[in-house]
Amino acid sequence: MAKRNDVEVTLQSLFKFEPEMKKWLLPQVKVKPFFGFYFHGFAKIADLIPDEIFYRLLVKDHYDIEIGFCMEMPEKIIAASNNRNSRKYAWIHGYDEGLKLLSTYQKMDKVVTVSKCNEERFRKETNGMIPVCCCHNLIDDHRVCTMGQELIPVMRGPELTFVVVGRLEPGKGVLRLIECCGRLKQEGEQFALWVIGDGEERKKLEKRADELGLGANVRFLGAQSNPYA
Known part of the structure; x- marks a missing residue:
């Protein structure tokens, strides 16, 4: 540009x-x-x-x-x-x-x-x-791909892993995602969810994850300077 x-x-x-x-x-x-x-x-x-x-x-x-x-x-x-x-x-x-x-x-x-x-x-x-x-969101594809190659300090396991990146606010629908994870847990599925980002709903989301017994499944990783990795 x-x-x-x-x-x-x-x-x-x-x-x-x-x-x-x-x-x-x-x-x-x-x-x-x-x-x-x-x-x-x-x-x-x-x-x-x-x-x-x-x-x-x-x-x-x-x-x-x-x-x-x-x-x-x-x-x-x-x-x-x-x-x-x-x-x-x-x-x-x-x-x-x-x-x-x-x-x-x-x-x-x-x-x-x-x-x-x-x-x-x-x-x-x-x-x-x-x-x-x-006016579409302006995205530098080359930069995103380059930053995506950086190593991260989090290790993923063998289970199916979901990741959501964004502000933790009502409009993003992360609470609905947590509820879906609760259903997966009830059905005996093996999975993990990584939540990358921060915002006004974080404490509410963490509380709901605990209520649904998702402590071992959902990881709140907070805001990251390089979410692409």
Whole structure:
């Protein structure tokens, strides 16, 4: 991908930002964490702050383009922008079932999805009234394959092994996966599940795995700097 030296990007994370992630960013990307910490349920507390006030607290400079990435809180904050000269985008990483944020999308210049399927679905469900486009996730295949060759400090056994990588949050469906593993256990199957990642649901997932007697089957390996390996 060609590098643009005439573009400055400010990445403002609402909660935590791991310092080691900076090494993956280009020099023109400035990182400005807002809260800088997170605990279970904090997002619900932060959501009580009016979006207009949240925007004024978060955004101190004037930008040409403002993007609310992921879903819900970031989009609502950008929709409350008082910068009349900026273009505003809602970047949906997934899909907003039932279009709960429809009034938010109506304030955006464009909605961006990560799949053509979701682009067409959004266009159909909004009757084409809101501009939408698709931008696939950018993946460096060569780098992924190279990093995948690194050795890992975890040994796998002879049993069938599943692995899930991602943020441990409700939208990822890991709790449902744990429930499925409970059924496999009841049916006498020999298997292992590696859970790579961290997030607000981790303690809940660990507790449910214990309740289902999956202590010997499920391993929570936490966030990994190289999940590809």
